Amino acid sequence: MLDTLKLWHHIIDSADAQALDELLADDVIFHSPVVHKPQQGKALTRMYLAGALQVLLKPGKFRYLREIVGPRDAMLEFIAEVDGIEINGVDIIRWDEAGRICDFKVMIRPLKAINLLHQKMGEMLQSMARN
Numbered sequence: 001m002l003d004t005l006k007l008w009h010h011i012i013d014s015a016d017a018q019a020l021d022e023l024l025a026d027d028v029i030f031h032s033p034v035v036h037k038p039q040q041g042k043a044l045t046r047m048y049l050a051g052a053l054q055v056l057l058k059p060g061k062f063r064y065l066r067e068i069v070g071p072r073d074a075m076l077e078f079i080a081e082v083d084g085i086e087i088n089g090v091d092i093i094r095w096d097e098a099g100r101i102c103d104f105k106v107m108i109r110p111l112k113a114i115n116l117l118h119q120k121m122g123e124m125l126q127s128m129a130r131n
Contacts, residue, residue: 002099005067005074012064015057017050024049024101031105033089034118045104051124052106055117056080056087072096082120087113 002023011019021042029038030045039045056062062080073094080087087108094103108114 002095004093004095004099004101005069008093008101011053012057012062015053017046017053020046020049025096025098028101029103031103033106033108033114034121045101047125048121049104051121055082055120055124058082082113082116085113085116087117089113 004023007019007023010016011023024042024045026042027040028042028045029040030048031038032048039048058081061082062078065077065079067077068075073092076091076093078087078089078091080089088110089106089108092103092105092107093101096102108117
């Protein structure tokens with residue numbers, strides 16, 4: 001079984017999007033703070049999370065504040081700064097019996113942070129689609 005949170009923190013600390021392939025279940029569901037419909041499948045979830053890594057993980061601008069951890073799920077509160085805007089968010093993660101993430105929900109506040117992330121993620125995803 002994977003040590004889910006240990007691998008997740010490795011991904012965050014190293015911005016290692018490649019490790020998402022090991023961590024995500026094939027049928028993972030991703031709930032974006034700016035897209036109404038949940039995104040299904042490893043490929044889409046990997047794309048969203050890899051984009052978020054590039055947008056949010058600037059040196060000294062992202063950190064987790066606290067974690068609430070259960071047997072197969074966790075809530076991780078974070079703060080980040082993008083373009084001078086402070087973002088406060090929560091990652092709600094659930095994993096299966098093998099330790100692979102099967103559900104990932106992101107919630108963001110305040111509204112100006114949501115609007116900024118919507119813009120930045122849109123640009124990032126368009127750039128990723130072209131490559």
